[in-house]
Amino acid sequence: MSTLSPTADVHGHGHEGHGHHDIGFIRKYVFSTDHKVIGIQFLMTTLLMLLVGGALALGVRFQLAWPWRTVPIVGEIVFSGEGGTMSPEFYTMLVTMHASVMIFLVIIPILAGAFGNFLIPLMVGADDMAFPVLNMLSYWFMWPAIFFFGLAFFWSGLDAAPAQGWTSYPVLSALKEAAPGAGIAQTWWLMGLTFVGVSSMMGSVNYMTTIINMRAPGMTLFRMPLTIWGMFITAILQAFALPVLTAAGFMLVAERVLGFNFFVPGGLIVNDSDPTVGGGQPLLWQHLFWFYSHPAVYIMLLPAMGMVSDMLAAQVRKPIFGYKPMVYSMAAIAGLGFIVWGHHMFTSGMNPALGMTFMISTMMIALPSAVKVFNWIGTIWGGKVRFNTVMLNCVAFISMFIVGGLSGIWMASVPTDIYFHDTYFIVAHFHYVLFGATLFGCFGAIQYWYPKMFGRKMNETAGKLHFLLTFIGFNGTFFPMHMLGIAGFPRRYADPYIHPYMEHLMPMNRFMTLCAILMGLAQLILIGNFILSYFTGEKVGRNPWQANGLEWSAPSPPGHGNFDIPPVVYRGPYEYSSPLIDDRDYLMQTDLPPKRPVEKEQDNTSSNDAAEGQG
Amino acid sequence: MxxxxxxxxxxxxxxxxxxxxxxxxxxxxxxxxxxxxxxxxxxxxxxxxxxxxxxxxxxxxxxxxxxxxxxxAHEDEKKSWFSHGSHKLExxxxxxxxxxxxxxxxxxxxxxxxxxxxSHFPDEVQPIAEVTARQFEWRIRYPAPGKALMPTPQPDDLYTVNDLHVPFGRPVMIRLRSMDVQHSFFVPELRIKQDAVPGTVIPIWFETVDEGDFDLTCAELCGWGHYKMRGRVFAERESQFQHYLKTLQAEQDYDGVRELGSTGAQIAEYSRGPHKQAGH
Structure with a gap:
């Protein structure tokens, strides 16, 4: 591999890492400031939380399939008072905590926290994050969040855990009389939310700074991998959207604890309490909440889009089709993402004129998403396709994202959303985007970057089996939800079958639950594969995928400080199958420009520059 | 393979x-x-x-x-197609x-x-009832027969729970309120959904094309009993609707002291089955 080695001070920052400093176990593996360790810590934590959130989801699915039956395995222990069946309070708690755990403790931190941390410095050619200590804190602020969410679970008993939905709309979440879970547990939940927010904000500041300031020489913005673009745009989104949610959370805490009045109007008689006094407006919370939580949907998607682009190009040995349109469409998604939040509120009673504007902006956000899908298909077009686990998960990502994106059209259109709002159609839609797209992207990414994390490959057979079972289980669980939604099946119902028009849907729900159990069990394969491959996986060198990114020029796993040879970048990350070289089909970002016969040199330089400028 | x-x-x-x-x-x-x-x-x-x-x-x-x-099919070829995209296609x-x-x-x-x-509502539409959602039921207030619905409760208003009667064949409007937390008025067969927001009165109008009774459900998480907030919407002939209101009035005015007279008979008559009395 021909790699230029400039002197170390070309780089100019901090200590140039050459292997090992004499630090103890605690500093190295627990309170580490190394972005790779922090990234892996995030990954382990989020995978653990994925199991917790998945178990909660299975509880939901069980109740929908066999309402008021004795819950197997845990029933006799957890619900001994009720004879082994769950209560409706517990059901609403399950719905709430499943969403809270999956969104705040799995999807957001696995993308930004785990992969963002691990990949950003490696892919831009930095030796670490701009603020390593802040980075460490961003991980350790996750634990108070987990602690407070846990406290919310157990403090006043499982039947009085937060049950206001992850959206926590006041008045239900503001007055303790409104629900058993609206007591102190709701305050703990809000505390957890605040800590997650602080953690994300620390990460966001760090990512922006690192990507702007610490790119290796030659790494211009348009030579950055799309993963980095995804992370960068996500960090900007977080920085601008998150303060609104944090402020809203503090307002709600102030309302609950200190007697402020933002969200609760006067004259309400909740659960036979005295009438409320004051003049708050419940819709204020919805606006503030969705002003964050809609961009948050893209926070939960853009990094995965970036990672899939990188993995896909490497697997099909072809440059990304339309690199710049990909970047611009991510930016467009982020920009439009700030002006579509009202589509969560079409039936809320806000000014109908807003319904029209939000409908148009929401329809328009489908456009950059469509452009991205076309470009991914274009990337595969004419490539060499080899179906390993990474490729399978990437194709699943595209296919599932198409489903999730298209079902969104019905929600963007206000008249049909009147009917579909808060039915299972919505549940189907966002699971196709968040699980079908993001999580399949993450499964692929785990397989793809595992060699860089641990120096060994994950097992292919187990990976394919995990993919197959998850894909079938996933579609079996979530595709019928479209039909449920069309049948008018509302969300968050502990027992929908007391309504005659839904009675006949129980068999379908049983089928979905069985698929969900299959999908849940399949995750054990992932966990097993993840752990066993650490000990038995095939050992690999620096660049097992023969990919172009900077991270593949570092050792596997990289030592403290990442690069033994400070990287210099000559081109974009997608020069696969380049005609400039004959002996291999990839041209790393760090490879020197290939030698050419003298008489052709003039022409080639100019055309190379053009091609490489395009990236 | x-x-x-x-x-x-x-x-x-x-x-x-x-x-x-x-x-x-x-x-x-x-x-x-x-x-x-x-x-x-x-x-x-x-x-x-x-x-x-x-x-x-x-x-x-x-x-x-x-x-x-x-x-x-290209798997064994040495290189993929080297292309950065196409401006025309984009x-x-x-x-x-x-x-x-x-x-x-x-x-x-x-x-x-x-x-x-x-401003785009049908011209002739008038509110015929006020629906107040609370945990976990729908409270319904009608004006006395022949009167218009006032924004504030009147002494002769009629009250009932969960069963909303409306005449079919003409647009009707209801005023939607909430007494405690947020709820949502969802009638799947009519394709109507409107959140009931505490502190706000929201008008909804609809027109049913035929007789029938439709399920009314709550579509916004309102607490542990969210799922059991079951109501019904009865669409009936105008005359039947007026008859229902009169029966409701008689029922409400009935103090339990008088002999089973005309009002009592009306209640008994209505409870035998409202839909068999077409043509009054």
Whole structure:
């Protein structure tokens, strides 16, 4: 591999890492400031939380399939008072905590926290994050969040855990009389939310700074991998959207604890309490909440889009089709993402004129998403396709994202959303985007970057089996939800079958639950594969995928400080199958420009520059 | 064997299309025809989007399947096609979807305006009842027969719970309120949904095209008993509706002291079955 080695001070920052400093176990593996360790810590934590959130989801699915039956395995222990069946309070708690755990403790931190941390410095050619200590804190602020969410679970008993939905709309979440879970547990939940927010904000500041300031020489913005673009745009989104949610959370805490009045109007008689006094407006919370939580949907998607682009190009040995349109469409998604939040509120009673504007902006956000899908298909077009686990998960990502994106059209259109709002159609839609797209992207990414994390490959057979079972289980669980939604099946119902028009849907729900159990069990394969491959996986060198990114020029796993040879970048990350070289089909970002016969040199330089400028 | 995975990824979209195709026959579809003119328009929009979305779904998956099949055939070639993209294609597949999306959003504004914008409500529509949602029931207030509904409760108002009676064949309006937390007034067969927001009174209008009773459910999480907030909407003839109000009035005025007289007989008569009394 021909790699230029400039002197170390070309780089100019901090200590140039050459292997090992004499630090103890605690500093190295627990309170580490190394972005790779922090990234892996995030990954382990989020995978653990994925199991917790998945178990909660299975509880939901069980109740929908066999309402008021004795819950197997845990029933006799957890619900001994009720004879082994769950209560409706517990059901609403399950719905709430499943969403809270999956969104705040799995999807957001696995993308930004785990992969963002691990990949950003490696892919831009930095030796670490701009603020390593802040980075460490961003991980350790996750634990108070987990602690407070846990406290919310157990403090006043499982039947009085937060049950206001992850959206926590006041008045239900503001007055303790409104629900058993609206007591102190709701305050703990809000505390957890605040800590997650602080953690994300620390990460966001760090990512922006690192990507702007610490790119290796030659790494211009348009030579950055799309993963980095995804992370960068996500960090900007977080920085601008998150303060609104944090402020809203503090307002709600102030309302609950200190007697402020933002969200609760006067004259309400909740659960036979005295009438409320004051003049708050419940819709204020919805606006503030969705002003964050809609961009948050893209926070939960853009990094995965970036990672899939990188993995896909490497697997099909072809440059990304339309690199710049990909970047611009991510930016467009982020920009439009700030002006579509009202589509969560079409039936809320806000000014109908807003319904029209939000409908148009929401329809328009489908456009950059469509452009991205076309470009991914274009990337595969004419490539060499080899179906390993990474490729399978990437194709699943595209296919599932198409489903999730298209079902969104019905929600963007206000008249049909009147009917579909808060039915299972919505549940189907966002699971196709968040699980079908993001999580399949993450499964692929785990397989793809595992060699860089641990120096060994994950097992292919187990990976394919995990993919197959998850894909079938996933579609079996979530595709019928479209039909449920069309049948008018509302969300968050502990027992929908007391309504005659839904009675006949129980068999379908049983089928979905069985698929969900299959999908849940399949995750054990992932966990097993993840752990066993650490000990038995095939050992690999620096660049097992023969990919172009900077991270593949570092050792596997990289030592403290990442690069033994400070990287210099000559081109974009997608020069696969380049005609400039004959002996291999990839041209790393760090490879020197290939030698050419003298008489052709003039022409080639100019055309190379053009091609490489395009990236 | 190398065709297995492309086939796999082509198989599931076919399953998806078939599933949608057979759903109406399997009763995995709308709970009956839309029973209101606006609901029928909403259904028409649904089917219009279904056609567009269906075509895009099938088209993109054919594209995806095609590139995968071609791709596995290229597996043994030395290099892939070296291409950074095509400006023409980018323009094409940006402009075409943009046009379709813009068309879809503008095409639907009309239904939304008629559903929700007060100045586009039918001229003659008057509020006939106030529905106040609370944990976990629907409280209904009618004006006394022959009177108009006042914003504030009147001494001769009529009250009932969960059963909303409305006349069919003309637009009617209800005023929606909440007494405690947020709820949502959802009548699937009429394709109506409107949140009940504490502190706000929201008018909703609808017109039912025929007699019938429809399920009324709550579509916004309102506490542990969210699922059991079951109400019903009875659409009946104008005369029957007036008769219902009179019966309700008689029931409400009945102090339990008098002999079973005319009012008592009315109650008994009504409770035998309101729908058999057509033609009063």
């Amino acid at each position: 190398n065709k297995f995975w492309p086939l796999f990824f082509c198989f599931w979209p076919i399953v998806a299309v078939v599933a949608f195709w057979i759903s109406p026959a399997m009763n995995w579809w709308f709970p009956g025809m839309a029973m209101s003119p606006l609901g029928q328009q909403i259904d028409n929009l649904f089917y219009m989007i279904l056609v567009i979305v269906g075509l895009v779904f099938v088209g993109t998956h054919i594209g995806l399947g095609y590139v995968l099949f071609r791709g596995v 323009v094409l597949w940006s402009v075409a979807p943009a046009g379709i999306l813009l068309f879809m959003s503008l095409y639907q504004l009309d239904v939304w305006m008629r559903y929700r914008v007060k």
